[in-house]
Amino acid sequence: MTLFHPLDDRTPLAGRLAMAVEYDGSGYCGWQRLKHAASVQGALETALARVASASVTVHASGRTDSGVHATRQVIHFDVPAPRSEKAWVFGVNANLPRDIAVRWVTQVPDDFHARFKALARRYRYVLLNQPSRPVLERANVTWCRDPLDADAMHRAAQALVGEHDFSSFRAAGCQSKTPWRHLHFIEVHRHGPLVVIDVQGNAFLHHMIRNIAGALVTVGRGEAGDDYLAELMALRDRTRADVTAPACGLHFVDSLYDDAWGLPAEPLGPNLLAFLGEWTGERPLPDCPWVAFRRGRPVAAEGEAT
Template identity: 85%
Template sequence: MTLFRRLDERTPLSGRLALGVEYDGSAYCGWQRLKNAPSVQAELERALAKVASQPVTVHSSGRTDSGVHATRQIVHFDPPVPRSQKAWVFGVNANLSRDIAVRWVREVPDDFHARFKALARRYRYIILNQPSRPVLERANVTWCRDPLDAEAMHRAAQALVGEHDFSSFRAAGCQSKTPWRKVHFIEVHRHGPLVVVDVQGNAFLHHMVRNIVGALVTVGRGDRDDDYLAELMALKDRSLSDVTAPACGLHFVDSLYDDVWELPREPLGPNLLAFLGEWTGERALPDCPMVQFRRGRPVTEATLEEAALEKATLEEGSFRQ
């Protein structure tokens, strides 16, 4: 696979378009457009409108909260005018601030939807674990000066894999109607001074990943044992749980879709972790009802009911971190 793709500047693109977007969320109050605060969505729509000379509305694969970053946010929009690949990518980037960039653009069928066709979402949380505070990495890692046992953190995290009630890890103001979510995998690894929490699931509750990381750090410090997260989950009470980890260490690194949409594959970010060499879509997804349903495979009546419940959960837009 190559990182470099030629952008066509002659052929106007028609129909629905998908974009891959990367951003540093430090200066924004999250992805979603707000009336009285800066947002990534509003900035992207403003830049698209400059290229299109008309208003443009985009729909994203998921919302991120204030201060959270993204390296593979997928959005779609219906362009009011035809423009070439080069015009959309270079033109939009020329009108964006340096903390947001469009990585690629692709034509997609009209039934593609960035949110409702996503099969999974993946986050990476990066902790810089060293005695001195970060300098060059200060905007996109969380600093922990106490030694962390990454292996203990990984063992504790395995209690979260599968479908569970994550009430103990949801924000007090979470608007989701259900606390049930399905975590496909969660891993904790050390790479030199970096401790990385890597988690993928069908969707996430408000602050769910950051609340999980806060509890894992307590385990990593040796203050609690490997059963700590299982105990917290059993309580089903956020007020009895642990602290929320800072937003600056959290990165939305992947939205996964069926291969039928032919979206570009690219290395998982952020670039601090490029040495890991993993690309989007390399890991097999669980053959769960929602994945079957969104891939259009034959399913039973019971499976359809379960998939419909998962779809309703996602439509709440509650996977904001």
């Protein structure tokens, strides 16, 4: 796979387009457009409107909170005026602030939906574990000056894998109708001074990953044992759980879709983890009812094979 390909400046793209967007969330209230504060969605729709010479409404694969970053936020929109691939990428980027950029654009069928066709979402929470405070990385990592045991954090995190009630890890203002989510995997690894929490699931509750990260840091410091996350989850009570980790260390790195949609593959972010060498879509998704439903396959009754 290559990161470089010539952008077509001749063929107009019409109909429905999918686009990947990268952003530093430090200066934004989050993804969703709000009247009282700057949002990533608002900045993107303004830039798209200038290229299209008409208003554009975008739909995203998922929301991110205030201060959270993204390297592969997949969105879709219906084209009000045909423009070439080069115009959509270069033109939109020319009208975006420096902390937001379009990575690619591609034409998709009219029944594609960035949110409702997503099979999974993946995040990476990055901790810089060293005695001195970060300088070059200060906007996109969370600094922890106490030594962390990444192996203990990984062991404790395994209690979260599977389908569970994550009430203990949802924010008080979470608007989801259900606290149940399916975590496909959660891994904690050390890479020199970096400790990375890598988590994928069907979807996530408000502040869910940051609340999990806060609890895992407690384990990493040696203040709680391997059963700590399981104990918190069993409480189903956010008020009795751990602290919320800062937003600056959280990165939305992937939205996964069925291969039939033909979305481009690219290295998972953030770029400071490029040495890991993993590309989107490499890991198999679990054979579970949610994935089957999103792929349009019949879901077997409980107890039956799918």
